[in-house]
Amino acid sequence: MSARLRVALIGGGQNCEHEVSLASAASVRAALDPARYEAVPLTILRDGRWLGPDEEALGSSAADSLAAALAVLAGCDVVLPLLHGPRGEDGTLAALCELAGLPCAGSPTRAGALTMDKWATKLVAEAVGVRTAPGRLVTEAEAAAVLFDGPVVVKPVAAGSSFGVCLVETEEALEPALRAALALDDRVLVEQVVRGREIDVAVLDDPDHGRRVGPPLEILVAQPLFDTTTKYDGSAEFVIPAPLTGTESKALTEAALRVYDALGCRGLARVDFFLTAEGLVLNEVNTMPGLTAESQVPKMFAAEGLPYPEFLDRLIRSTPGLAR
Structure with a gap:
């Protein structure tokens, strides 16, 4: 292994979050400490073909380019799959890496599949005593x-x-x-419809300090729904830390960890809640949330003194099987 870790950064994907994923991948690539990491960017196009580090197509078909991409991945020390949504965050990339024997940052196949399936997430959460919307x-x-x-x-x-x-x-x-x-x-x-405050909780398996939960974040929007447009037009306000009582903060942290463990998450996850007059209600779980410097999770950890490049370092080093 070279002095620097070679990190395959996979962005793009075959779903409606393609552009969001590209933004995460570009931001991570720019922020990685060049003294520690050599970034090897790969992009999955909407038609399933892969682009290599030089942004040239690796093959004329999805199958051919996947074979070529695996050869590139085999020369890396670790894979960081920055894909959001189906055919990526749903455990697809984690399964590919597992079959190929490649260390892969983030949650394993089963956790990705369960969390992407909102119905399955609801069933698991309810089974461990965390309420969800009827x-x-x-x-x-x-x-x-x-x-x-x-x-x-x-x-x-x-x-x-x-x-x-x-x-x-x-x-x-x-x-x-x-x-x-x-x-x-x-x-x-x-x-x-659940009427309540929107509170996000981030969980990171920090290899230096053990599992940690970042300061809770509250989302403030003028609209009744935090929809796609509001998520990316800059109109939403993020309050970190969210103004919560000690009892509320403790309940959210405990519920987030209970769901994180029950789903089998690893490395990182953002657990989203509604905080109502009757208590908390789980909304959803994201095993690969947006990871630009301005995304919720990096901002949450930055607020407690973990800068974006160091946060990425901890996430990568949390990968099982990674030779350090």
């Missing part, structure tokens, strides 16, 4: 039979960045919302 699973065949009985949130089971998520407040809006969500996934969730 709701039902709907397939294409059942969509026409769904009745409007009050405000609901409709969302694809497996998608990120709030793509396909819609707040439905009238009967007329339900059918279009279901169709929009079903365009992204063959299963959707129809959940009762």
Whole structure:
């Protein structure tokens, strides 16, 4: 192994979060300490082909370029898959690395698959005593039979960045919302609206200090829903640390760790809650949240004195099987 660790940074992906992933990959590449790491950038195009470190196509087909990409990956010490959403964050890349015997940062295959599936996440959370929003699973065949009985949130089971998520407040809006969500996934969730403060909790398996939970972050938005547009137009305000009582902070931390462990997460995860008058409600879990310097998780750890480059160093070094 060379004096510097060769880190494969994989960005892009075959889903609606392609551009978000590219932003994370570019930001991480620019921030990695060049004295410790040699970045080896790889990009997965929307059609499944891979681009190599020189941004040239590695093959004329998805299968050919994957074979060539594996040869590049084999020359790296560790893989950091900066893919958000299906065919990446859902454990796909972790499984590829596991089959190839490559150390891969972040959560393993099972945790990625479970957390990307919002229905499975709900079942696991409820099983360990963490409340989620009441709701039902709907397939294409059942969509026409769904009745409007009050405000609901409709969302694809497996998608990120709030793509396909819609707040439905009238009967007329339900059918279009279901169709929009079903365009992204063959299963959707129809959940009762939860009124509460949006609080995020970040968990990092710090190789130097053990597992740590960053300062909680509160999301303040003018709209009733923290949707895709609001997530990326700069209008949302992040308050770090969120103004919480000691009891509230303790409950959120304990719930986040309980869900993190039950899902089998590793390395890093952002656990999102609603804090209501009746207590906390789990919203979702992200095993590879946005990782630009301005994203929520890096800002949370920076607020307690862990700068972005050092945060990335801890995440990479938390990888099992990594020769240090």
